[in-house]
Structures are given as C-alpha cells and as structure tokens.
Amino acid sequence: MAIPVKALARRRMGNTAILLAVGFCAFALCYLLGISLRPSAFYSGLVLMALVLVLTFFNARKKLPFLPLVKASHWLQFHIYAGLLSIFLYGIHTSFRVPSGKLELALGILFLVVSISGILGLFITRILPKVMARSGEPLTFEKISAFEVRLRKQAEELILSEETKNGTSALGDAYLHRLSAYFRPRSPFRFFLGNPNRFRARALDELRDIDRYTSEEERPVLERMKEMIEAKHNLDVQKSCQFFLRCWLFVHIPFTYSMVCVALVHAWAAFNYTTSR
Secondary structure, three states, rough: OOHHHHHHHHHHHHHHHHHHHHHHHHHHHHHHHHHOOOOOHHHHHHHHHHHHHHHHHHHHHOOOOOOOOOOHHHHHHHHHHHHHHHHHHHHHHHOOOOOOOOHHHHHHHHHHHHHHHHHHHHHHHHHHHHHHHHHHHOOOHHHHHHHHHHHHHHHHHHHHHHHHOOOOHHHHHHHHHHHHHHHOOOHHHHHHOOOOOOOHHHHHHHHHHHHOOHHHHHHHHHEEEEEEHHHHHHHHHHHEEEEEEEHHHHHHHHHHHHHHEEEEEEEEHHHHHHHHH
16 A cells, blocks of 8 residues: 655654664764763674664565564665664764774775665665556566567567568568667666667657658558557566666675674674773
8 A cells, every 4th residue: 555645754754853863862872982981982883783683684574574573664664764874873883984904994895885785775676666667567577588589579570471461671671770679688787878768769760760651551560560669668677677676686685794794703803802901
C-alpha cells in the first residue's frame, strides 16, 4: 500500500530530526569525554562498531523473511538513517582527519566505499523503479535477453514477409542499413550514458523518413515496426535498470563484510592497547 505524500514527508522530517538530535548528542558526549581526559575515540569506536554490526544484520534480515522480526520496511528506514549516522560517527571517531597507519587507512577506504555505494544505492532504488514503471511492462531480468532475440527475429520476419508480398526492397534496405542496429542488444552503461530516449527518438525519426517512400499498403507494417521500437525501448530500460539495481549490491555487500572483518581486527587492537595502558 502506497504511503500518502504528506505522511511520507512527515516521516522523513521526523526521522531527519531524530538523526540530527542523536548526532548532536554523540558529538556533545565525545566532547565531554575529551575534556575530561577520557578515551573518547575508544568509546566512539565501540558505538560505531556496534552500529555497523547492526547495519550488517539488515542483509541477514532480508534473507530470513519468515522470522518474526521487525518488518523489512522498518528495517530499511533504520538502515538508511543509521547508515547516515554512522558516517558522522566515523568522522567523530577519527576527529574528521584522514586516518594514519596501514590498518586505519585500509579501514577508512573500505568505509568510504561502503558509504558511497550505500548512498548511491539509496538514490538508485528510489529513482530506477519509477523509470521502469513509466517505460512499460515489468519483465524478469533473466528472460530479457530471450525477449530481445525474439523481438529482433519478429522484426526481420515482418520485413522479409513484406518484401516477399510486395516485391519491394525499400523497407528491407532501410531496416538493414538503419533500423537493424536498434534491435541489437545494448550495453546498460551505453544505454544510460547515451540517453535512453535518444535511441528511441532516432529510430522513430528513421521510421518517419521511411514513411515518405512507402505506399498505403505498407503503412500497417510501419505501425507494427513502431510498436516493436517501443517494445525494444522497454526491454532496454528494464534490462539497464535491473542491472544497476543488482550491480550496486555486488559492491556494497562484499565491501561491507570486508569492512566488518577489518573493523573487528582494528577493535581488537584498540581494546588491547587501551586496556594495557
């Protein structure tokens, strides 16, 4: 069930207010620990480590939907705002400086990659599903390649049938030299970087140019080709969006687990150093 826009705005404002309040309290507490000569970096590190482990648990929660835990949607909201809080806590923990030492630098790089991929994933998961919904019928990612091959064969069979029936090669020549490239599989990166609508507009322009040299009997074929162009556009959008929706997870999740492993080593070293003093 969709959340009303006003309710969604109120929820975001409330969550943002809580995030700012918690961030301010964390900063104030670390400042008080610092002026009282307490190891503020040690305590902020423990809190940050605990928060990162809780955030990592979100992926496990998604894989166990049958357990009577908090709803996945609530977990997602917590994951978003707690993730933003962890970035601020990391800045407090490092005093907003570039880490020194090989272990700390490696941990900092991993944390940076996880943070950037998480923020990028947040925008991707908010924007791309809307793009997919506007483009047309949703499709299963694994079946898109088969649909592309089938659509291309249908286009070629349509042109060949029309040539055989009318004994003309105008449509065939136009398809061979100009439109056939549109029906070939397209890289998701090339599709988005090249402006998705531009490819479709160019194909439709080519179709309008062909229309000037065709007879009335061939108009239904052009209309059918137009439908196929729109269908191919939907295939390209669905494939590209689903590719990027999956791709960012292949960066975010492995780097998250790598960061947790390095962070545990860092926490162990910091704990031994602090307790030995």
